Amino acid sequence: MGTPRRLRRDVTTCLALLLCLAPALQSRVASAQPESEAATVHIFGLVVSPGAYEWTDTLTVKHVVSLAGGYNEDGSKDELQIQRMIDGKVVSSVATEDDPLEPDDVVMVRGVPFRPSPAR
Numbered sequence: 001m002g003t004p005r006r007l008r009r010d011v012t013t014c015l016a017l018l019l020c021l022a023p024a025l026q027s028r029v030a031s032a033q034p035e036s037e038a039a040t041v042h043i044f045g046l047v048v049s050p051g052a053y054e055w056t057d058t059l060t061v062k063h064v065v066s067l068a069g070g071y072n073e074d075g076s077k078d079e080l081q082i083q084r085m086i087d088g089k090v091v092s093s094v095a096t097e098d099d100p101l102e103p104d105d106v107v108m109v110r111g112v113p114f115r116p117s118p119a120r
Contacts, residue, residue: 039103043068046075046109055103062097064107071109079110 039055041064048069061080065071080095083106095107 041101041105041107043107046072046111048072055101059101060097061095061099061101061107064101065109074111075109076112081108083108
């Protein structure tokens with residue numbers, strides 16, 4: 001261990017260094033904190049890229065289907081469903097492409113119930 005005078009000098013030097021670095025450290029800590037997450041909607045079923053997409057106040061079922069790459073070959077715009085949490089319960093409803101979406105909605109795209117086989 002060093003002498004009390006040397007120890008006091010070292011502590012003073014450390015404090016001075018911390019005071020100089022404090023603004024830079026504060027800005028780095030602030031930038032490392034996650035920003036509030038953007039609201040999302042989810043789309044599952046017969047689309048090219050199912051998953052979560054950022055919600056906007058003008059988002060419709062048609063828009064989120066487009067964001068998901070469109071319907072796959074079995075997906076149908078006539079077989080859409082929105083699942084929404086209302087009063088703590090999941091409520092499912094039949095949807096159209098023009099229906100507006102709310103944050104945390106889940107869009108399900110189902111397929112055509114029967115498709116004839118292609119002629120050979």
